[in-house]
Structures are given as C-alpha cells and as structure tokens.
Amino acid sequence: MLEQFGEEIWTVDGPTVSVAGFAYPTRMIVMRLSNGALFVWSPTALSSELRAAIDSLGPVQHIVAPNTLHHMFVGEWQAAYPAAQSHAVPALRAKRPDLKWDRDLEDAPAPEWSNDIEQVVVGGNGITTEVVFFHRASRTAIFTDLIQHFEPGWFKGWRAIVAKLDFLTAIRPTVPRKFQMTLRDREGARRAVQRIMARPTAAVLTAHGAPIRIDGQAAIAHAFNWLLGEKASR
Structure with a gap:
C-alpha cells in the first residue's frame, strides 16, 4: 500500500499490468508540497483503501503522467479527484x-x-519523451522508463531472452537497449542527463525497479555511461 520513502515522499506498488505481452509491475509516487497539496506521479489503480490512505496525507491537486506510456489509470484518478x-x-x-x-x-x-x-525533459528517442523529476526534500531523482531493472527470474521463456537483450535484467539498473537504439538527438539527451546529474541526488526511484536508497548519482552515471562517456571515448 502506501509506504513512506523519505521526507514528504511516499511510494505505492500497484498491480502488475500486461504491455505488449510482457508483465510489468506498477509504481506510483506521492509527494506532499510545501502548501500541503499532493503531487501524484504515475498513478496506479485506485482502490478504496488506497484512496483513504491518500486522503489522510492531504488534498490531491496534481495528477502527473510523466511520459507517453504511463497513463493507464489516470482516468480513475481524474474521476475521483475532479478538482x-x-x-x-x-x-x-x-x-x-x-x-x-x-x-x-x-x-x-x-x-x-x-x-x-x-524537472528535466529527456527527449530525442523514437519511443517516448520522459520528464525526470527531482524531489528536493528527500534528494530523490524519479525516472519512469528511462532506467529499469528486473530480477533475472521475473520474465519467463522467450520473454526472458528478449528482456536480457533489452538490458532489462542487467546486473545494475540501466537504460533499456530500445531507448538507446532509437535515440535521435544524442546531444540534447546528453545535456538533459547532465542537468539531472547536477542535482544532489541521494536516492533514485523508478517505475520498474527496486528503489535505490544510496549513491543515487553513481547509479544514474552508470545507467547513462553509454551516453555520457561518448565524447571521452572518441
């Protein structure tokens, strides 16, 4: 259900959903702003129990779809919180x-x-444009699909092979191969990631992967080494 991750930030691990035949876990993040309002990032399925827990934190004022892929449950939240x-x-x-x-x-x-x-917009790839957020109070960087990590046993059969080729089950969290391969504006993406790296990140949260509680900047640097290290290797 609702689990506090840090100062004024909570996570909710929602149900598993099927996307293109692959099972994906869902995660929502809730941040309470200085004025007490709630910022709901990538909302998951809304149950009566979750709604009661959310309402105990404060009024929902912002419902956020952080890229073009995470919108499945937005309608439920709009109906529940029309204001x-x-x-x-x-x-x-x-x-x-x-x-x-x-x-x-x-x-x-x-x-x-x-x-x-x-927030920083990271565009330039042929699949989606994503907005990466940085929560100041908890020093947490929030990625949606640009960084992913699944345990090796999560996918089965041929799906496990595809996931491995896509870097979804790499040893450490990283950017899936499909996003790397469809990146058109590498320089623009590099500048965006450099802006993200300039934040004093301690932790990293993603929609698909275990929370990273320490050495967040190092985790981001590792995930984007293929992009950030390009110039140095030329």
Whole structure:
C-alpha cells in the first residue's frame, strides 16, 4: 500500500499490468508540497483503501503522467479527484484525447511545485519523451522508463531472452537497449542527463525497479555511461 520513502515522499506498488505481452509491475509516487497539496506521479489503480490512505496525507491537486506510456489509470484518478489538475507531456494529449489534460509538462517546474520539485525533459528517442523529476526534500531523482531493472527470474521463456537483450535484467539498473537504439538527438539527451546529474541526488526511484536508497548519482552515471562517456571515448 502506501509506504513512506523519505521526507514528504511516499511510494505505492500497484498491480502488475500486461504491455505488449510482457508483465510489468506498477509504481506510483506521492509527494506532499510545501502548501500541503499532493503531487501524484504515475498513478496506479485506485482502490478504496488506497484512496483513504491518500486522503489522510492531504488534498490531491496534481495528477502527473510523466511520459507517453504511463497513463493507464489516470482516468480513475481524474474521476475521483475532479478538482485536481492533470499534467502530461504534450504528445499524450493526442494519444489520450479521452482524458482531461490541464497543462503540459515542460522543461521547468510549474510555479505550484517549483519550491519542492525540479524537472528535466529527456527527449530525442523514437519511443517516448520522459520528464525526470527531482524531489528536493528527500534528494530523490524519479525516472519512469528511462532506467529499469528486473530480477533475472521475473520474465519467463522467450520473454526472458528478449528482456536480457533489452538490458532489462542487467546486473545494475540501466537504460533499456530500445531507448538507446532509437535515440535521435544524442546531444540534447546528453545535456538533459547532465542537468539531472547536477542535482544532489541521494536516492533514485523508478517505475520498474527496486528503489535505490544510496549513491543515487553513481547509479544514474552508470545507467547513462553509454551516453555520457561518448565524447571521452572518441
């Protein structure tokens, strides 16, 4: 259910969902802003028990879809919290016109959360544009799909082979091969990751992988070494 991860930040591990025939766990992150409002990142399925736990923390004012792939349960939250604003990357408006989108996520935080959360847009690949967030109070960097890590036994049969080839079951969390291979604007992505690396990150949370509680900057550097180290190797 709702588990406190650090100062003013909680995680919720939701149900497993099927995407293109692969089973993926789901994770939601809730951050309480300085004004007491809640920022709900990548919402999971909403049960009555979860709603009661969320409501005990404060009012939900921001529902956030951090890339074009994480939107499955947004409609449930919009129905439950009609006064909340919904934020998404621009491409999601076209993909999910059935949902209510109030504001686009940009390469700078909205005024409502700028005192508590920073953000960087990482684009340039052919699959999705993702907004990476940094929660100041807990010094936590939050990735959606750009960094993933599954235990070797999570996938079975041919899916395990595909997952291995995609780096999903690498020894350490890393960027899946498909995102690396479809990256078009490498210099733009490199600049974005360098901005992320400039934050004093202690911990890292991802949608698909165990929480990283220490040495967060080192974990990000390892995941993006293939991109950050390109110039040095030329």
